[in-house]
Amino acid sequence: MSEASKDQYYVPHLAKWPIVGSIGLTVTFLGAIQALNSETSITPWFMFLGIGIILFMMFGWFGEVIKESEEKLYNTQVDTSFRMGMIWFIFSEVMFFGAFFGALFYARTFSVPWLGGEGIGLTTNEALWSGYEGVWPTNGPGDLNGRFEIIDPYHLPLVNTLLLLASSVTITIAHHALRANNRKQTIIWLIATVVLGAIFIFFQAEEYVLAYREFNLKLSSGIYGSTFFMLTGFHGMHVTLGAIMISVITIRVIRGHFRPESHFGFEAVAWYWHFVDVVWLGLFIFVYIL
Amino acid sequence: MKYFIIVIFLFIVFSLGSAMFYLVKGKGQSQNTVRFLTVRVAISVLLFLFIIFAAYMGWIEPKQPPFLAPN
Numbered sequence: 001m002s003e004a005s006k007d008q009y010y011v012p013h014l015a016k017w018p019i020v021g022s023i024g025l026t027v028t029f030l031g032a033i034q035a036l037n038s039e040t041s042i043t044p045w046f047m048f049l050g051i052g053i054i055l056f057m058m059f060g061w062f063g064e065v066i067k068e069s070e071e072k073l074y075n076t077q078v079d080t081s082f083r084m085g086m087i088w089f090i091f092s093e094v095m096f097f098g099a100f101f102g103a104l105f106y107a108r109t110f111s112v113p114w115l116g117g118e119g120i121g122l123t124t125n126e127a128l129w130s131g132y133e134g135v136w137p138t139n140g141p142g143d144l145n146g147r148f149e150i151i152d153p154y155h156l157p158l159v160n161t162l163l164l165l166a167s168s169v170t171i172t173i174a175h176h177a178l179r180a181n182n183r184k185q186t187i188i189w190l191i192a193t194v195v196l197g198a199i200f201i202f203f204q205a206e207e208y209v210l211a212y213r214e215f216n217l218k219l220s221s222g223i224y225g226s227t228f229f230m231l232t233g234f235h236g237m238h239v240t241l242g243a244i245m246i247s248v249i250t251i252r253v254i255r256g257h258f259r260p261e262s263h264f265g266f267e268a269v270a271w272y273w274h275f276v277d278v279v280w281l282g283l284f285i286f287v288y289i290l
Numbered sequence: 291m292k293y294f295i296i297v298i299f300l301f302i303v304f305s306l307g308s309a310m311f312y313l314v315k316g317k318g319q320s321q322n323t324v325r326f327l328t329v330r331v332a333i334s335v336l337l338f339l340f341i342i343f344a345a346y347m348g349w350i351e352p353k354q355p356p357f358l359a360p361n
Binding site for chain 2 (some may be wrong): 135158285289
């Protein structure tokens with residue numbers, strides 16, 4: 001690498017982190033496979049070990065990037081590649097949730113009515129599932145896992161929507177405060193955002209306990225149970241990840257990182273939080289209400 | 291009513307997408323990212339209030355599995 005090209009692009013250290021991440025992922029999935037297939041071992045300790053390695057990798061790798069950024073080693077070219085990285089990351093996220101929302105729409109709009117005898121499904125219904133109405137919410141014509149009740153959207157989900165919306169308002173205030181170089185306000189509102197996110201996760205866990213214990217609504221409750229828990233569960237994981245990211249950003253603001261004119265790390269995390277909130281709004285509307 | 295809620299939701303997604311566009315293009319100098327994010331939060335809060343109001347007025351029917359619905 002010549003001196004001239006070094007000026008255009010910062011060439012990083014000989015990174016050990018990608019291989020650490022690969023080992024972490026392999027161990028995680030081996031552990032998950034072991035946990036799913038084993039009849040003797042209930043605790044997926046191998047999977048937890050893998051998750052531990054991934055967390056170690058993230059902590060180490062991101063820490064190095066933050067350090068290099070603060071040492072002003074990055075130029076505009078690196079800034080562009082961070083922004084490109086963000087857009088590809090979000091693209092994969094949109095595709096991910098698109099697939100699960102798509103599954104929900106397809107089941108509700110097409111397959112369930114077909115099984116109930118609508119349109120081209122008339123003979124299917126009469127020959128195979130006679131008497132099945134095909135009305136949403138349903139666990140399918142096989143009545144998988146038996147009768148269930150659904151979560152009342154105007155109790156816990158309503159509170160959770162309010163909490164997550166409030167957290168988006170607080171992070172927006174923090175965002176404006178950072179741009180105005182008001183660091184104290186930024187820190188206060190960021191902490192408020194993390195607290196609201198944590199309460200959301202707590203209530204989500206409460207809702208799952210309620211669904212399993214009181215309503216007999218489980219992951220195994222046919223198409224409704226599958227789509228409900230896949231969508232809300234993965235969303236919950238994203239809220240958890242977002243809350244961790246905001247915690248890191250808060251520590252960075254406390255340490256004096258970011259400037260009003262240059263704060264991509266902050267802005268990307270703030271955007272991610274808004275994204276997670278919009279996904280929840282979609283869930284609230286399409287899973288709980290409509 | 292259903293379609294009205296969906297249209298507003300799509301507008302929220304559009305605001306979020308616009309914020310992303312300026313996040314990638316803006317190089318941190320422009321106010322557009324934070325502006326679009328503020329718009330999207332404001333509309334989301336309004337939509338949330340509208341949903342509560344619509345449910346209160348009975349414009350949105352609560353759903354139940356058919357085997358639990360009163361005959």
